[in-house]
Amino acid sequence: MKIAYTVKEVREQVKIWRKEGLTVGLVPTMGYLHEGHASLMKKAVEQNDKVVASVFLNPMQFGPTEDLESYPRDFEQDCKLCDSIGVDMVFHPEPEEMYAPDFCTCVDMDVLSKTLCGKSRPIHFRGVCTVVTKLFNIVTPDRAYFGQKDAQQLAIIRRMVRDLNMDIEIVGCPIIREEDGLAKSSRNTYLNEEERQAALVLSKAIFLGQKMVEDGERDAATVKKAMIELIEAEPLAKIDYVEVVDGLSMQPVDTYTEPTLTAMAVYIGKTRLIDNFIFE
Numbered sequence: 720m721k722i723a724y725t726v727k728e729v730r731e732q733v734k735i736w737r738k739e740g741l742t743v744g745l746v747p748t749m750g751y752l753h754e755g756h757a758s759l760m761k762k763a764v765e766q767n768d769k770v771v772a773s774v775f776l777n778p779m780q781f782g783p784t785e786d787l788e789s790y791p792r793d794f795e796q797d798c799k800l801c802d803s804i805g806v807d808m809v810f811h812p813e814p815e816e817m818y819a820p821d822f823c824t825c826v827d828m829d830v831l832s833k834t835l836c837g838k839s840r841p842i843h844f845r846g847v848c849t850v851v852t853k854l855f856n857i858v859t860p861d862r863a864y865f866g867q868k869d870a871q872q873l874a875i876i877r878r879m880v881r882d883l884n885m886d887i888e889i890v891g892c893p894i895i896r897e898e899d900g901l902a903k904s905s906r907n908t909y910l911n912e913e914e915r916q917a918a919l920v921l922s923k924a925i926f927l928g929q930k931m932v933e934d935g936e937r938d939a940a941t942v943k944k945a946m947i948e949l950i951e952a953e954p955l956a957k958i959d960y961v962e963v964v965d966g967l968s969m970q971p972v973d974t975y976t977e978p979t980l981t982a983m984a985v986y987i988g989k990t991r992l993i994d995n996f997i998f999e
C-alpha cells in the first residue's frame with residue numbers, strides 16, 4: 720500500500736491507473752479509523768479496481784471552540800487497517816498541503832446545511848463541501864463512499880455533486896454499531912465508563928422512534944416527543960436537537976413520508992454524539 724503526502728504524488732499514481740483503464744474509489748476520512756470506516760473501504764474495494772482512502776483532519780470544518788486539537792489520531796494504526804482491507808493508497812496531507820496561506824475559495828451550500836447540525840455548527844458544512852470538492856479534484860474518483868451515520872453530510876454531498884455536475888457516483892453505506900447499539904464513532908473515545916453507558920440513550924431513542932414508525936405511527940411530533948422523553952431521562956445527556964426532516968431537503972416535516980430522516984445530536988458530558996434513522 721502506498722502512502723501519499725502530497726497532491727502531486729496522488730495525481731501521478733491516479734494517472735498511471737487511468738492509463739491502465741482502472742476504476743478508482745475514494746473513501747474520505749478524518750482518521751482514527753474503526754469498523755464504520757472499514758465498512759466503507761471494504762465496499763470500495765469490492766466495487767473498484769483501485770481504492771484511495773484519505774486521512775485528513777480538516778481544520779476548515781471545525782469551529783473555533785470545537786475539538787480539532789483533541790481529536791484522536793493514530794496514523795500508524797489507520798494504515799494497518801487500510802492495508803488489511805486492500806486499500807491501494809492512503810492520502811495523508813498536512814493542512815499546509817491542502818490550504819495555501821492565502822486560500823480563499825469555498826464551496827458553500829444553502830438550505831440543506833442550515834438545519835440540524837448546521838444550526839449549532841454554522842461553518843461545518845462549508846468546510847466539508849470545500850474539502851470534499853478538493854479531494855474529488857485531486858483523486859478524480861469514479862465513486863466516493865460516505866456513511867449514513869453522517870446523514871446530513873451524505874445528503875449534502877449528493878446535492879453538491881448534482882448541483883455542480885460532478886461526475887462521481889456517491890455510495891451511501893449503513894451505520895455500523897457497537898454490539899450494544901451505540902453508533903461507532905472516533906469521538907466515542909472521549910467517553911469515560913459512566914458516559915459510555917449513558918451514551919446508549921442515543922441508539923435507544925433511535926430504535927424506539929424507528930419501531931414506532933415501523934408500527935405505523937406517522938406523526939413526527941409524537942415520535943419526537945417519545946424520543947426526547949427517553950433521552951431526557953438520562954441525567955448525563957443534553958439534547959442539541961432531535962428533528963424529523965425530509966430526507967432530501969433536510970427541512971422539518973410534520974408527517975413521515977418516504978424518505979424521512981429522524982436525526983439527533985446529544986451531548987454526553989462534553990462529547991457531542993449524533994445518530995439517526997431513515998424511513999424509506
Ligand code: AMP
Pocket residue numbers: 747748749750754755756758759864865866867868869892893894895896902903904905
Ligand atoms: P469521519 O472520519 O468521522 O469523517 O468519517 C468518515 C466517513 O466514515 C464518513 O462518511 C462517515 O459517515 C463514515 N462513518 C463514520 N462512522 C461510521 C459508522 N459508525 N458507520 C458507517 N459509517 C461511518
